[in-house]
Amino acid sequence: xxxxxxxxxxxxxxxxxxxxxxxxxxxxxxxxxxxxxxxxxxxxxxxxxxxxxxxxxxxxxxxxxxxxxxxxxxxxxxxxxxxxxxxxxxxxxxxxxxxxxxxxxxxxxxxxxxxxxxxxxxxxxxxxxxxxxxxxxxxxxxxxxxxxxxxxxxxxxxxxxxxxxxxxxxxxxxxxxxxxxxxxxxxxxxxxxxxxxxxxxxxxxxxxxxxxxxxxxxxxxxxxxxxxxxxxxxxxxxxxxxxxxxxxxxxxxxxxxxxxxxxxxxxxxxxxxxxxxxxxxx
Amino acid sequence: xxxxxxxxxxxxxxxxxxxxxxxxxxxxxxxxxxxxxxxxxxxxxxxxxxxxxxxxxxxxxxxxxxxxxxxxxxxxxxxxxxxxxxxxxxxxxxxxxxxxxxxxxxxxxxxxxxxxxxxxxxxxxxxxxxxxxxxxxxxxxxxxxxxxxxxxxxxxxxxxxxxxxxxxxxxxxxxxxxxxxxxxxxxxxxxxxxxxxxxxxxxxxxxxxxxxxx
Numbered sequence: 001x002x003x004x005x006x007x008x009x010x011x012x013x014x015x016x017x018x019x020x021x022x023x024x025x026x027x028x029x030x031x032x033x034x035x036x037x038x039x040x041x042x043x044x045x046x047x048x049x050x051x052x053x054x055x056x057x058x059x060x061x062x063x064x065x066x067x068x069x070x071x072x073x074x075x076x077x078x079x080x081x082x083x084x085x086x087x088x089x090x091x092x093x094x095x096x097x098x099x100x101x102x103x104x105x106x107x108x109x110x111x112x113x114x115x116x117x118x119x120x121x122x123x124x125x126x127x128x129x130x131x132x133x134x135x136x137x138x139x140x141x142x143x144x145x146x147x148x149x150x151x152x153x154x155x156x157x158x159x160x161x162x163x164x165x166x167x168x169x170x171x172x173x174x175x176x177x178x179x180x181x182x183x184x185x186x187x188x189x190x191x192x193x194x195x196x197x198x199x200x201x202x203x204x205x206x207x208x209x210x211x212x213x214x215x216x217x218x219x220x221x222x223x224x225x226x227x228x229x230x231x232x233x234x235x236x237x238x239x240x241x242x243x244x245x246x247x248x249x250x251x252x253x254x255x256x257x258x259x260x261x262x263x264x265x266x267x268x269x270x271x272x273x274x275x276x277x278x279x280x281x282x
Numbered sequence: 283x284x285x286x287x288x289x290x291x292x293x294x295x296x297x298x299x300x301x302x303x304x305x306x307x308x309x310x311x312x313x314x315x316x317x318x319x320x321x322x323x324x325x326x327x328x329x330x331x332x333x334x335x336x337x338x339x340x341x342x343x344x345x346x347x348x349x350x351x352x353x354x355x356x357x358x359x360x361x362x363x364x365x366x367x368x369x370x371x372x373x374x375x376x377x378x379x380x381x382x383x384x385x386x387x388x389x390x391x392x393x394x395x396x397x398x399x400x401x402x403x404x405x406x407x408x409x410x411x412x413x414x415x416x417x418x419x420x421x422x423x424x425x426x427x428x429x430x431x432x433x434x435x436x437x438x439x440x441x442x443x444x445x446x447x448x449x450x451x452x453x454x455x456x457x458x459x460x461x462x463x464x465x466x467x468x469x470x471x472x473x474x475x476x477x478x479x480x481x482x483x484x485x486x487x488x489x490x491x492x493x494x495x496x
Contacts, residue, residue: 178364181331182422184351186378187429196377200368278306 022069033208044262050255058256060118062218066232067241067257075264078217081156085164085213086206093168093209094194098177107118122158126151126227151228152235156217163216164209171205172198218265238264283307283342283465284328288489290336291320291327298323301337303484310466312476315486321469322452323363324491325437328467330354340491341433357426357434361441363418365410371421372406378429396424399461399484400454416447421455427462427470434466440475452478 051058061067096108114122129140130146139145145154174200183193199206221239228235230244238261247252289301298320300488305311326332328339330351339347350444366374379389398422401467410418413493419439419454426434440448459466470476478485485494 051447110384174363178362179366181326181329181351182358182360182364182425183366183377184331184357185329185354187352187381188377189352192381197366197368201366203368 018045019127043123047255047259048223051252051259057250057252061245061250061253062256062260066236069233070236070241071236071264073149073262074218077149077152077237077246078154080153081160081217082210082213084153084157088161089209089213090170090206094172096165096169097172111162111165113160115166119159119220120226123155123223123226126155126158126223128223131222147228147229147235149235152224153156155227156220156222158217158223159239160213164213164268166179167212168202168205168210171202171209175201207275211269214268215265215273218261284338284467285340286328286337287340288337289324289327289334290330290494291323292335293332293428296320296323299489301463301491303493305465305467307342307465308463309481310468310479311395311468311484312480313469313483313484313486313491314471314473317471319486321484321486322437325435325467325469326353329356331495337441355429355431355433357429357431359419359422359426359434359436359439361438363422365418365421370407370409371402374421375424377425382429386486392428396427399458400424416451419443419451425447425456427458428466432465434464436466436468438471440470441472448475455479
């Protein structure tokens with residue numbers, strides 16, 4: 001019978017009203033994300049509060065010649081590592097983004113190893129490479145690496161480069177290969193197409209990769225401890241200083257150095273990012 | 283002229299087999315076909331951007347099948363313009379001439395000439411960001427014509443334009459053709475475009491390119 005069939009007329013759907021506001025949605029996002037922001041800010045405030053109640057002791061540690069040395073070595077090694085990382089990450093990121101070849105999945109996995117490997121294992125592997133293979137001869141007689149400053153840079157480089165490669169691959173993935181192809185049809189060689197068309201477009205991504213590599217290098221600790229050691233005034237970078245201060249029971253010194261690292265990192269990252277305006281070739 | 287002879291191109295599961303056609307010197311040909319039939323693949327093969335597995339491609343009677351894109355001397359206007367984001371319009375048009383080491387005064391003269399022809403004088407010092415679709419295609423056309431190519435390949439250059447801009451581009455392309463005498467292969471799936479511009483219409487049918495008349 002026709003009466004038994006259900007017909008829903010538009011005027012019958014009265015229980016629904018159009019949403020008046022999206023405020024609840026945005027409040028949920030803010031509250032959920034806000035927990036993490038709150039955690040970061042609370043940690044920093046706790047550090048600042050702790051240092052302010054132990055100002056004299058923290059100040060003495062920060063102006064000590066050991067920490068001054070560690071600060072300069074950290075800044076220098078991070079900058080060298082960043083340059084070296086970009087040196088390998090730009091070609092690798094470009095190749096991984098543009099070229100299809102057999103074994104690409106395997107190479108991709110190899111490039112990820114430093115990211116998911118425990119930091120201590122990276123350090124241990126570097127130590128084995130330089131002490132248990134023919135490289136030991138070079139290490140002992142020609143160019144000392146293990147437990148010297150080059151070990152600091154190599155340990156930072158081993159990890160930081162993996163992050164730079166990943167960032168740059170994503171950058172090159174976002175740049176359409178069409179522009180390079182057009183450049184080739186205009187008479188450019190592969191190198192000219194890369195340097196004149198792709199490289200300027202990738203500038204922001206390169207800066208992001210540099211930032212990633214620099215920040216990773218500054219915080220690197222595990223591989224350094226194993227491969228470069230923790231000798232004061234020799235291979236001591238800021239994370240090692242924190243460790244040495246904590247080992248000696250001087251928590252106010254350790255927290256002071258931690259805050260110094262936060263300050264230096266924020267300053268450098270702001271400087272790098274503020275110079276990251278779109279690069280124009282001409 | 284453009285001559286494609288028994289061309290075979292394989293790309294993954296897709297392939298073009300035994301494709302032959304010719305566009306005589308100075309003619310404007312429209313290449314039509316459904317989406318996914320291989321129009322762009324064919325243009326890429328002619329431009330040297332895709333590996334050819336068999337057959338020959340001749341440009342002005344020269345076998346360019348194994349030539350690099352830079353050696354073919356074919357102007358290319360891609361679908362979205364593919365403008366270089368970090369170069370001003372002036373430098374995009376001048377790039378091919380810089381690469382060929384033309385003197386600065388010749389480069390300037392050529393850029394000004396093309397800017398006049400394409401009515402983009404006011405855009406010369408702007409970057410691509412913020413240019414309209416029609417402006418982008420004019421710049422891409424200027425860039426492709428900059429090095430006096432005898433052959434031009436246009437890959438659906440008007441597909442993203444509104445009808446008014448498209449009409450303007452029809453007139454512009456006719457003017458360019460009259461001014462340069464270039465041989466053109468214009469890929470499109472739009473019949474109006476082919477009717478308005480082409481001397482001959484080539485159609486992809488059952489994996490072959492055949493000449494049709496309306």
